[in-house]
Amino acid sequence: MSLxxxxxxxxxxxxxxxxxxxxxxxxxxxxxxxxxNGETITxxxxxxxxxxxxxxxLAEDLQYTQIIPYTDRLDYLAAMLNNYALCHTIExxxxxxxxxxxxxxxxxxxxxxxxxxxxxxxxAYLLDLGAMSPFLYVFADREQIVQLFNEICGARLTYNxxxxxxxxxxxxxxxxxxxxxxxxxxKQKFHMYDELITGNEIFLARTRGIGRFDTxxxxxxxxxxxxxxxxxxxWDLRRKKPYSIYxxxxxxxxxxxxxxxxxRYYLHLLEIKESLRIVEQALKSIPSSGPVLGKxxxxxRVPAGEYYSGIEGARGELGxxxxxxxxxxxxxxxxxxxxFINLQLLPELLRGQSIANVIAILGAVDIxxxxxDA
Amino acid sequence: xxxxxxxxxxxxSVIAMLIGxxxxxxxxxxxxxxxxxxxxRILGWMQLxxxxxxxxxxxxxxxxxxxxxxxIKEDVVPAKADRALFMLAPIIAFVPSFxxxxxxxxxxxxxxxxxxxxxxxxxxxxxxxxxHGVMLAGWASNNKYALIGGMRxxxxxxxxxxxxxxxxxxxxxxxxxxxxxDIVLAQQHAGLWNxxxxxxxxIVFLIASTxxxxxTPFDLPEAESELVAGYHVxxxxxxxxxxxxxxxxxxxxMAGLCATLFLGGWSGPLLPGWLWFAIKVFLYIFFQFxxxxxxxxxxxxxxxxFSWKVLLPLALVNLVLTGVVKAIW
Numbered sequence: 001m002s003l004x005x006x007x008x009x010x011x012x013x014x015x016x017x018x019x020x021x022x023x024x025x026x027x028x029x030x031x032x033x034x035x036x037n038g039e040t041i042t043x044x045x046x047x048x049x050x051x052x053x054x055x056x057x058l059a060e061d062l063q064y065t066q067i068i069p070y071t072d073r074l075d076y077l078a079a080m081l082n083n084y085a086l087c088h089t090i091e092x093x094x095x096x097x098x099x100x101x102x103x104x105x106x107x108x109x110x111x112x113x114x115x116x117x118x119x120x121x122x123x124a125y126l127l128d129l130g131a132m133s134p135f136l137y138v139f140a141d142r143e144q145i146v147q148l149f150n151e152i153c154g155a156r157l158t159y160n161x162x163x164x165x166x167x168x169x170x171x172x173x174x175x176x177x178x179x180x181x182x183x184x185x186x187k188q189k190f191h192m193y194d195e196l197i198t199g200n201e202i203f204l205a206r207t208r209g210i211g212r213f214d215t216x217x218x219x220x221x222x223x224x225x226x227x228x229x230x231x232x233x234x235w236d237l238r239r240k241k242p243y244s245i246y247x248x249x250x251x252x253x254x255x256x257x258x259x260x261x262x263x264r265y266y267l268h269l270l271e272i273k274e275s276l277r278i279v280e281q282a283l284k285s286i287p288s289s290g291p292v293l294g295k296x297x298x299x300x301r302v303p304a305g306e307y308y309s310g311i312e313g314a315r316g317e318l319g320x321x322x323x324x325x326x327x328x329x330x331x332x333x334x335x336x337x338x339x340f341i342n343l344q345l346l347p348e349l350l351r352g353q354s355i356a357n358v359i360a361i362l363g364a365v366d367i368x369x370x371x372x373d374a
Numbered sequence: 375x376x377x378x379x380x381x382x383x384x385x386x387s388v389i390a391m392l393i394g395x396x397x398x399x400x401x402x403x404x405x406x407x408x409x410x411x412x413x414x415r416i417l418g419w420m421q422l423x424x425x426x427x428x429x430x431x432x433x434x435x436x437x438x439x440x441x442x443x444x445x446i447k448e449d450v451v452p453a454k455a456d457r458a459l460f461m462l463a464p465i466i467a468f469v470p471s472f473x474x475x476x477x478x479x480x481x482x483x484x485x486x487x488x489x490x491x492x493x494x495x496x497x498x499x500x501x502x503x504x505x506h507g508v509m510l511a512g513w514a515s516n517n518k519y520a521l522i523g524g525m526r527x528x529x530x531x532x533x534x535x536x537x538x539x540x541x542x543x544x545x546x547x548x549x550x551x552x553x554x555x556d557i558v559l560a561q562q563h564a565g566l567w568n569x570x571x572x573x574x575x576x577i578v579f580l581i582a583s584t585x586x587x588x589x590t591p592f593d594l595p596e597a598e599s600e601l602v603a604g605y606h607v608x609x610x611x612x613x614x615x616x617x618x619x620x621x622x623x624x625x626x627x628m629a630g631l632c633a634t635l636f637l638g639g640w641s642g643p644l645l646p647g648w649l650w651f652a653i654k655v656f657l658y659i660f661f662q663f664x665x666x667x668x669x670x671x672x673x674x675x676x677x678x679x680f681s682w683k684v685l686l687p688l689a690l691v692n693l694v695l696t697g698v699v700k701a702i703w
Contacts, residue, residue, distance in 0.1 A: 017518055130590065130671025136421040196668075202591050203670050355522075356673045 014042065019358070021050050026362070027124065028369030032346075039354050044347040048340075051373035059333040064090055064164060064300040067333070072158035075339065075371040077120050078314040080113035080149075083162040085311045088243060089320040090164045090300065093307040099294050102166035103245045104286040108179060109149065109161065110244075111275040111282070115186070116145040117314035118268040118275075121366050125265060126197060128363035129206055134197060141189060144182055151175055164300050166293035180283050183276050193269060207262035211349050211361035214259060221345045225316025225338055226271070227365065230256035230263040237312040248285070249278045261364035268366075301328050315339050315366055339371040398475055406622040407437045413663050420667040447611035452516060455608065459514035464609070464616035467507025470500040471623040478630040479555045481640050482647035493554035494546060497631060498539055501586070504620060505531045508595070508605050511617070515608035523604030526674055527595035531586060533681040538582035540689035544575040544696040545635045554631075558639035567638040574692040576636045578685055580661075583628050585681070588621065589662050591669040592677060629658035 020031035029050035035043040055074065059067045071082035084106060091098060098106075123138035146156045152171055153161040161168055197203055215231040228235050236253040238246040254270035256263030304326035310319030316338025323332040342365055349361050411426065411434065418425025426433035451460055477493040490496050505528055512524015545568050546552055549560035561567055569576050585592035595604045606617045633639055633654035640647030672680070 015518065126670060130593065131669060132417075133421050133667045136423060140422050200670065202672055205676055206670065206673050354673075354675065356675065360673075 012037065017355075021047075026369075027367060030343075030362075030367065030369055030372070032358075032362075034350075034355070034358065036355050039356070041350050041353050041355060041358070044350045046343060046346055048343070048369075048372055051369050053374070055374045056333050056335060059330055061329065063328050064302065064330070067330075068162065069158065069160045072160055073370055074335065074337065074374055075117075075313065075315065075318075075368045076157060077368055078113050078117040079157065079159050080109045080161060081117075081311065081313045081318060083159065084110055084244075085309075085313065085318045086320050087162045087164050088311060089307055089309045089322055090302060092309050093302045093305070093322060093324070094164075094300070096165050096296060097294050098166055099291045101170070101287045101290040102292040102294065104282050105152075105167050105171060105292060106162065107244055107246070107249075107282050108176075108279055108286070109152065109159075109167075111278045112145050112148065112179070114275045114314050115272050115279075116142045118272050121268050122193065122197070122265065125363045125366075126203075128359045129203065131197075131200075131203070134193070137192075137196075141186060144185075148175070148179060148182065151178075163293060163296075165296035166291070168293070170292045176283055176286065179279065183279050183283075186272070187276060190269075190273065198266065198269070204262065206360055207260065207265060207364070209258065209260050209262075210357055211261045211353075211364055212259050213345065213349065217345070217348070218259070221348075222341050223316065223345060224341070225313065226264055226267045227316065227342050227345070229253065230267055231259035232257055237310060237317060241310075243309070243311055246278075249281045251275075251277050261360055264364045264366070299328050301326060302330070310336060313338055315368065315371070316342060335374060337371045337374055339367040339369075340374070343367050343372055399472065402472065402475055402623060402626060403619075405626050406619060407441070409622055409625065409659060410437045410440075412659075413666075416660065416663045417667055420664070441615060444611055444615040449613065450608075450610045452608050454516045456514040456516065459510050460608075461613070463507045463511035463514055464613045464620075465507070466510060467504050467620045468616045468623070470503040471620045471627065474500050474627045475623075475630075477554055478627060478634060479558060479639055480630075480648055480651055487555070489555055490553065492552045494542055494552045494557075494635075497627075498535070498542070501624065501627075502531075502535060504624070507620075511609070512605035515605070517608050520605050520607045523595050523607065527588065527605055530588070530592065530594060530674075530677060530681075533678055534582045534585035534592075534685070537578050537681060537685035537689045538586055540686070540693055541575040541578040541582060542635060544572050544692050547693075547696050547700055548572065554634050554639075558634055558641055561638045562641040567636065569636040572636065572692070572696070574688060574695070578689045578692065579632065579636065582681075582685055582689075583632065584662065584665065585677070587624055587628055587662070589625075590666040591672050593671060594674055594677060625659060625662065626655065629655040632658045 015036050017034040017036055018031070019034055020026040021029040026032065031047040031050065033045040033047060034041055053073070055070050058070060062070070068083055068086060071086050072079040074082050090096075119138040119142045123135035123142075126134040149159055149161075150156050152175060153159045153169055155161075213231065215228075215233045218228045218231050218233065224235065232255050234253045234255045237243070238251075239253055251274045254267055254274065256267055302322060302324040304324055306321070306323050308319055308321040310317045312318075317336060318338055319336035321332075321334040321336065322330050323334075325331045346362065346365055349365070350358060353361065414436070415425040415433075426436035429435040429439045451457055474497050476488040477490050477496050479487045508527045508531070509524045512520045512522075512527070515521070515524075545557060548568060548571065549557040551557060551560070557568075584590075588595050606614055609617060630651070633651060637654045637657075638650075639654075640651040642650035645653075
């Protein structure tokens, strides 16, 4: 017989902690039902759908061009990439030619968008970890990109810039020079971010070795983008399945080693560098004039059939799957939303972790709720 | 000057004490009001923004407007909260934060300062009471976030109280007195501020006091991104203001303690004593704001490990070194 009776022992209870949907660090309206036993998480259940607008269903009632502004509202931090992903799929299906200058403009805005989105990640992640200043610094830099986009398409967040067969507006005079100036400016800023964040011991202690997963897990869960690359698997659609004119540019695919939160943060920083390289090269070789919208039929009708094409979005493989009956509206539109798929791994990552790590791990998975809930 | 502190308890001396207390309260409130303003301006300056500049010239009345807003807010007590404790907690937290001001010598003439023989001990003992207020607030709110916040606060403040206390013992050994005024006089007499001979103790003090004040990078109890607001998440209106007031009152008090123990207090050439004291206090406060703009937050277990495995041994080493040097000399 043991000295302590079963009944005399300290009674512990599982506690159900409701994180969100108004919690400041759930990046929008994600809700996590976290079961904790003491400080350890026993189970996590993400509850999504608070921002559901039924984009896929709405698209069935819209002509193809009309769907483009709806894509702006998916991943609202990378609207240009969403625009492109849809237009690209339709162009592939209809076998349309895109003028040279339009392709270059698209690549420039897409890579600038990637920079803006990654900057935003860095700022928001550091804010999650309790550092306030980097958030405001990246906002100042991102603001310049937003201003440039405002000049080219008249919107700061929901651009609606691309069209099937090209882009809506040509760059205004002097715009390309401004982009070149910005690229130089941000390259110099790089050092500051590296010193302030990567060199910070507290930041390293909070992210190194936290939220680790390996390539097999990542592939099994269908992860893509930085979440996959952080495990050391060099998968980037810009290289693996080149679309647009990415085969003309010289850039690297940075990969991580440990698959932890620090790698994911650092890859964002490195990818900004690569994107700036692409923008620089594109600015050098862009044709000085020419049409920006190709020869497109008045009414866009995708020939009957099923089409899919994916691009490397800011958060992973962003794909549009169109089922067409040959009409001017899709019969069915399915979006492969990288944030949604990357989020699947979260319960697996959080189980068994300490409650103090929740925000650090969630932040590094990098989700945008507009895309998750669509 | 009539020394009202050593008088027996008669009607005039009680009135004098009351006046003294009110004057210190007003002084401290004024300092806190403008500390918050300065904090927001400094953070704004460090973060490429402007900061408050709308209310009054240069935004100087911003904090006053904020306090007024808090005063006229509805006083909400959650239905399932422990009503009595919920109302008591802010008072328990605030009162000691104001009481510790009594022992800090603001100037050479130490007007309104209690010349307590056990000044350092008095400060440590009273400031520990605030932890109860914080813990009770977290418990009485009947909110999971508040509870976790309150427990974290209690754990953190208790763990850091020990290195903080030990780092002060070195200074006390040097001066041979617990009286804060005597410590200043000893530094003046030696012609050397304690920050130089007690550099190790100073570093431990700086870190431990930051943790005691719940400021970045040790601001876990109110970690906005994790616990929403920590122990005071359910508090509104003036009860909330009391917690904020406590926090800034302690910032001021801790800055005063730092200045007194390590930076020579009110002593210094040319300028009057109170101005020297103000400059040193501001240096400490500025350092705290600077940290706030720069660093991310520790994780709760790392915080504990740091206190027990790094700061405590350092403080002990400092204590032994000071003792040995003192014994040889």
